Amino acid sequence: MRMNRMYMPTLREVPSEAELPSHQLLLRAGMIRKLVAGVYSFLPLGHRVFKKVEQIVREEMDNIDSQEVLMSAIQPKELWEESGRWSKFGPEMFRLKDRNGRDFCLGPTHEEIFTDLIKNELKSYKQLPLSLYQIQTKYRDEKRPRFGLIRAREFVMKDAYTFDVDEAAMKEAYELMWGAYARVFERCGLKFKIVQGDAGAMGDGVSHEFIALSEYGESFIAYCDSCDYAATDETAQVVYEVAEQDSSAEMQKVSTPGVKTIEELEKFFNVPASAFVKTLLFKAVDEVVAVMVPGDRELNEIKLINALGCAEHELEIASEEDVKDATGCDVGFAGPIGLKKGIRLLVDERVAKMTNMIVGANETDFHLTGVAYGRDFEGEVSGDMLMVVEGDSCPVCGKPLSIDKGIEVGNIFQLGLKYSKSLNLQYLDENGKSQYVWMGSHGIGISRTMAAIIEQYYDEKGIMWPLAVAPYHVIVTVVDPKKADQLEVGEKIYADLKKRGVEVVLDDRKERAGVKFNDAELIGFPLRVTVGRDAKDGLVEFGVRGKDDKEKIEADKAVEAVFSHFEEVGFEL
RNA sequence: CGGGGUGUAGCGCAGUUUGGUAGCGCAUCUGGUUUGGGACCAGAGGGUCGCGGGUUCAAAUCCUGCCACCCCGACCA
Numbered sequence: 001m002r003m004n005r006m007y008m009p010t011l012r013e014v015p016s017e018a019e020l021p022s023h024q025l026l027l028r029a030g031m032i033r034k035l036v037a038g039v040y041s042f043l044p045l046g047h048r049v050f051k052k053v054e055q056i057v058r059e060e061m062d063n064i065d066s067q068e069v070l071m072s073a074i075q076p077k078e079l080w081e082e083s084g085r086w087s088k089f090g091p092e093m094f095r096l097k098d099r100n101g102r103d104f105c106l107g108p109t110h111e112e113i114f115t116d117l118i119k120n121e122l123k124s125y126k127q128l129p130l131s132l133y134q135i136q137t138k139y140r141d142e143k144r145p146r147f148g149l150i151r152a153r154e155f156v157m158k159d160a161y162t163f164d165v166d167e168a169a170m171k172e173a174y175e176l177m178w179g180a181y182a183r184v185f186e187r188c189g190l191k192f193k194i195v196q197g198d199a200g201a202m203g204d205g206v207s208h209e210f211i212a213l214s215e216y217g218e219s220f221i222a223y224c225d226s227c228d229y230a231a232t233d234e235t236a237q238v239v240y241e242v243a244e245q246d247s248s249a250e251m252q253k254v255s256t257p258g259v260k261t262i263e264e265l266e267k268f269f270n271v272p273a274s275a276f277v278k279t280l281l282f283k284a285v286d287e288v289v290a291v292m293v294p295g296d297r298e299l300n301e302i303k304l305i306n307a308l309g310c311a312e313h314e315l316e317i318a319s320e321e322d323v324k325d326a327t328g329c330d331v332g333f334a335g336p337i338g339l340k341k342g343i344r345l346l347v348d349e350r351v352a353k354m355t356n357m358i359v360g361a362n363e364t365d366f367h368l369t370g371v372a373y374g375r376d377f378e379g380e381v382s383g384d385m386l387m388v389v390e391g392d393s394c395p396v397c398g399k400p401l402s403i404d405k406g407i408e409v410g411n412i413f414q415l416g417l418k419y420s421k422s423l424n425l426q427y428l429d430e431n432g433k434s435q436y437v438w439m440g441s442h443g444i445g446i447s448r449t450m451a452a453i454i455e456q457y458y459d460e461k462g463i464m465w466p467l468a469v470a471p472y473h474v475i476v477t478v479v480d481p482k483k484a485d486q487l488e489v490g491e492k493i494y495a496d497l498k499k500r501g502v503e504v505v506l507d508d509r510k511e512r513a514g515v516k517f518n519d520a521e522l523i524g525f526p527l528r529v530t531v532g533r534d535a536k537d538g539l540v541e542f543g544v545r546g547k548d549d550k551e552k553i554e555a556d557k558a559v560e561a562v563f564s565h566f567e568e569v570g571f572e573l
Numbered sequence: 574c575g576g577g578g579u580g581u582a583g584c585g586c587a588g589u590u591u592g593g594u595a596g597c598g599c600a601u602c603u604g605g606u607u608u609g610g611g612a613c614c615a616g617a618g619g620g621u622c623g624c625g626g627g628u629u630c631a632a633a634u635c636c637u638g639c640c641a642c643c644c645c646g647a648c649c650a
Contacts, residue, residue, distance in 0.1 A: 012599065012611065013585045017643060037642065091574090092648070109650090143574070143648065150650095157650050209650095218649090301647075312648060316574090408650065445650030479609055514610035521610095532609055541609095 001472070003507045007044050010519050020216050022454035023148030025463050029523045031471075038145025038153030045523060046450075048471040050156070053450050054135055056187045056468065057158045060180040066131040066160050071113050073137055077103035079112040083422045090313035094139045094153075106139035111419050111441055114161040119425040122437070125165050128427065129173055133160035135446060147216070149451040150407060156447045162440035165429070167416070170438035174206070174414055177442045181210055181410050184444065188453055189466035193404070195221045196231035197411055198302050205414035210444075211406035212452035219408045222401045224394035233403065234302035236388035237395040240294065240350050243274075247355035249370030257365045260332025262295045265367070269358065272296065277357045277371075279334040281318035281326055284310045288318055288326050289344040291385060292336060292351045292359075298387040307346060307382045327362045335360035335368060336377040345379035352381045407452045408445075415439040463524030464546045467571040472503040474562055475525040477516050479532035481508045489540065490531040493558045501573050502562060521545065527565060529558050 008030040017034070018024040026032045031046025042050055058068065074096075080086035086093075086105075094106040107113065114132060122130075135158045145153045162173035178194070185192045190212045197209035209232060211219050223230035231237070259268045266273055276295030281288060282304065289308065293299045305315050320331055326343050327334045336345055336359060351357070355372040371377070390403040419425065420437040429435050450469070457464040467473060474497055478490035487508065494506040505525070507516050513532070520528055530541040535555065542561045543550040553561055566572070 009583085011584060015584070016579085016586090019644075034642095090648095138650075140649070144644095144646090146643085151648090152650095155650065159650085316647080411650070443650050448650055477609095482608090512608060512610080512612065514612085517610050519611090530609080 001505045003475075003505055004509045006505065008519075008523070009043070010522055018148060020147045020150065020451075020455070021458050022150065022216075022451040025454055025458055025522070025524075026148055026451065029463060031523075032149065038142060038151070040149060040152060040154075040447075045471045049450055049465070049469055050447065052469040052471075053188060053453075054156075054158075054446050057184050057444055057446060058135065060184045060187075061133050061158065061160060063183075064131070064176045064180045066133045066162075066180075069132050069134050070136060071107075071110055071117070071134055073107050073139065074104050075107045075110075075113055077105065079116055079423070080105065083112050083115075083419060085112070088311045090311060092140050092142065092313070094141050107136075108138055108140045109157075109441075109443075110134070110136075110159055111161065111415070111439075112423065115419045115423045115425050115439070118163060118437075119423065122163070122425065122427055125427055125429050125435075128163055128165050128437070129169055130163040131160060131173060131176075133158060133442075147218075147451070149447045151218070152447065155445060158444040158446055160440075160442040162442070163425075164438045164440075165427070165435070167438055170414055170416070170440055173440050174412060177412050177440065178208065181412065181442070181444065185210060185212070185409065185449075187468055188449060189457065189468060190409070190449070190453060191456060192409070193221060193223060193230055193406065195223065196235050198232060198235045198306070205416045205418075207411060207413040209408050210410035210412075212409045212449070212456065213404060213406045214452065214455040215405060216455060217406035217408075219406050221404050221406060222388045222390075222392070223404065224397060224399055224401055226399040227394060227397040229394050229396040229401075231388075233388050234300055236392075236401070238297075238300075238384050238386040238388050239393040239395050239398075240297065240384075240386060242294070242350045242353045245354055245356040247372055247375075249356045249372075251368055251370045251372075251376050253361055253363075254367050254369055255365060256333075256367045259365075259367075265295070265358065269369075271358070275356075275358055277336075277351050277354065277359050279336055279360055281323050281334060282315055283318045283322055284308050284315045287344065288322055289346060290326070290334065290336070290339060290379075291346045291348075291382075292379065293348045293385055294350060294354075295358075297389075299385055300387040303383075303385050304346070307385070327360075329360075329362050329364040333360040333362065333364055333366060335362050335371075336379060337368065337371070338362040345377075346382045346385070347373070347379040348385040349381055349383050350386075352379075407448065407455065409449045409452050410442075410444040412442045413440060415441050457524075459546065461518070462522035465524040465526055467526050467566070467569065470503075470524065470526050472505045472525055474502055474504045474527040474529060475507055475520045475523075476504060476529045476531065477507040477513075477520060479513045479516070479530065481510060483535070486531050486535040489535040489538075489555050490529075493529055493531070493540070493555065496559045497562060500559060500563070502559075527562055529562075531555070 010030045011028045014024050015027050032040045138157045164170040192212045197207040220233035222236040262273050273296035280291045323331050326340045352373045357371050358369045361368045391400045417436045425437045426434045476494045478486050481487045497504040526545050528543045538555050540555045541550045
């Protein structure tokens with residue numbers, strides 16, 4: 001490709017709408033443009049990178065005998081009602097009606113559609129296992145789209161679905177997928193961690209997330225350096241020991257005027273935060289629920305949601321009015337004793353061991369001390385309800401956990417029988433008996449992966465694409481294309497590289513050298529051959545993006561230099 | 574959806590407090606001089622000042638309703 005014909009509107013200045021490096025650089029390098037919030041157009045250079053990532057995914061999926069299909073983005077409401085997700089997905093789903101008023105959605109994911117497709121054809125165990133995937137546009141009306149391609153409302157995902165005869169076979173398919181995903185992200189050059197995930201709206205089974213490490217990531221992960229335990233912060237099991245407490249203390253009401261927060265309480269009573277128990281009120285659908293966690297810890301809302309069995313969007317913090325109605329007092333004095341009748345009280349398992357805690361009295365300006373679980377009140381003991389923090393003990397080996405941040409680029413789920421049951425997907429086994437199909441669902445965010453790569457490969461000048469995903473491998477920069485000798489040498493190297501199958505652009509634009517160099521570095525071509533003033537002596541310059549030292553070589557050796565670099569970094573065309 | 578902020582030329586911004594009919598830098602076009610790290614000189618084009626309503630002789634500026642976009646919180650590939 002000749003650059004003077006290339007549509008690559010690079011920007012000198014950072015668009016004010018972009019904050020993250022990947023977002024800024026994608027815009028500045030002329031790779032994407034925003035249409036509306038969370039919806040982007042891919043320009044030629046961006047599209048080339050996109051296709052590279054897509055192709056890597058495709059190859060690795062094909063490699064494990066998953067077969068590519070293409071489903072519609074537009075889906076009928078009926079299938080979603082069968083699975084119960086028409087309401088569960090909530091406002092995240094883009095919904096639309098046809099001219100007759102029939103309801104549809106733009107697919108946020110495709111479990112229903114794949115299951116439905118298969119159920120009409122699948123008859124026998126002999127047809128299993130089956131693994132299908134597609135690379136297709138997904139729609140999710142995010143509450144808050146942001147960070148460019150990282151949280152978009154329209155994005156491209158590779159989604160795969162596996163169908164197996166039993167649980168063991170499903171787990172085998174899961175392992176296969178795991179391996180393919182690891183290879184995909186390795187080939188993309190990403191530094192990533194594989195962590196246990198929460199299944200969320202997808203199902204209740206085992207799941208893992210592939211997290212590309214990045215300081216700008218939205219996903220927090222807890223992991224152990226001593227063993228291989230790793231989980232998302234929401235999933236990580238919290239080890240929290242309650243010290244033996246004196247149970248002889250009597251419950252007493254203490255006046256605590258205006259003392260509401262844990263910090264204020266610590267000062268007032270002069271005891272550590274762990275002596276208190278927070279009673280938090282939430283509204284789930286239209287029921288108010290109270291949750292108790294130790295005063296020095298945060299509640300994990302995901303764990304609460306799982307305990308309640310409601311959907312994410314159905315849970316919200318109770319309003320001030322709801323709190324007053326439930327407790328009969330101002331916000332800040334809620335406690336387990338004297339709550340309005342009928343309010344569910346969930347209790348973290350550790351709270352249930354406390355025999356001398358301080359809680360709100362459900363009376364404005366009063367707290368209760370010396371409260372013992374079991375003696376003074378009881379609730380539903382709900383296991384672990386806490387958010388993990390750095391330094392918590394590893395639930396496997398007991399060593400302290402580390403916390404890191406990253407971008408979720410892929411995930412794998414063991415769906416089990418969730419969809420085959422709700423959508424009635426069965427096969428006949430060897431004995432002619434009907435059995436439900438064991439399913440798995442596996443996603444990779446293609447466009448998001450592209451952004452995640454940039455987050456790991458950039459410097460102050462621009463992007464530094466790994467060769468495997470670079471829009472082109474080499475840029476041949478002709479410093480002054482009006483000089484016949486330079487242009488001639490540049491054209492020859494360009495043609496020779498092309499002949500050898502190298503993806504190459506020729507910068508033949510009538511721009512000053514600085515503009516060309518800056519554009520090349522911004523866009524992030526991995527290799528640069530500069531044809532300048534020494535061209536008349538048959539010399540050119542060979543450089544690698546990200547390395548300052550340039551090497552003067554004979555023009556005839558340029559192609560060789562490119563290939564020896566390929567060899568050096570283990571890249572194959 | 575709650576809280577905060579912004580909307581003026583393709584991009585980045587000033588002008589709004591104190592109403593008087595729109596400006597700067599970059600980019601674009603023309604001519605010339607330059608030519609290895611975002612050139613210089615001269616000239617030119619480009620704006621429903623987010624949209625609607627109101628106040629006023631007069632509105633980018635004041636009032637009001639709406640919209641869009643960005644940031645902070647809860648969701649996910």
